[in-house]
Amino acid sequence: MSDDPNFDVPVGLFEDVADLKAKVTQLTALLEQLTEHADHAGETADEDGTAAGEETAADAADEWQYPPFILLLDSPEYDDELRALTEWVEGVLVPGYLAEPSADARWCHLWFDHPVAVARLHACWLAWQELTDPASCxxxxxxxxxRDHLDPCMRELRASSGPFQGCTKGENQINHRLPGLVPSAWRRTGEAP
Structure with missing residues (x-):
């Protein structure tokens, strides 16, 4: 078929195939985990007579924990997750990917004071954990x-209209603008801001 002059390979086809291979590998790993879990569940039964395959909703929720959205966490879970995120941002992201801030590519050294930045960076970090593991992807x-996580995240965060728009770095000073607090449905009644 390569001798056929009418045979053109679309430019994005190779990226699409690579993405599909990564998804198949990820789904295969998940299927293996689920199969192992089902095999193990069929061998045992609970003391109360319930078959292990008949888990309660609470058991299933305890077993399959996915990373929560960081802004919905309360202390001390929020503090622990932010600490781990900070290690990644300051240890991997900043030295490896962020050049000197400029008017066109802002960065705030107090990024953790900006909830939008925390949320976006946390999502980017979760994706990094999954997508840098060859066994799963x-x-x-x-x-x-x-392509799908870092670049869009940095475009949004570092844009002139992004969360760091009021934070500037001068020759002898750094001005940090804290974001204003907006009433939120996430905040519980009586909770201090």
Missing amino acids: GYTGPSVWH
């Missing part, structure tokens, strides 16, 4: 992470 994971 193959070898194309890092490329997918850069």
Whole structure:
């Protein structure tokens, strides 16, 4: 078919195939985990007579924990998650990906004071954890992470209208603008801001 002059390969086809391979690898790993869990569940029964395969909703919720949205966490879980996120941002993201801030590419050294930045960076970090593991996503994971997660996240955060728009770095000073607090449905009644 390569001798056929009418045979053209679309430019994005190779990226699409790589993405599909990564998804198949990820789904295969998940299927293996679920199969192992089902095999183990069929071998045992609870003391109260309930078959292990007949888990209660509470048991299933305890077993399959996915990372929560960081802004919905309360202390001390929020503090622990923010601490881990800070290690990644300051240890991987800042030295590896962020050049000197400019008017066109802002960065605030107090990014953790900006809830929008915390939320976006946390989502980017969760994706990084998943997509840098060849066992779950193959070898194309890092490329997918850069294209689908890091680049859009940095465009939003570092844009002139992004969360760091009021934070500036002068020659002898750094001005940090804290975001204003907006009433939120997430905040509980009586909770201090």
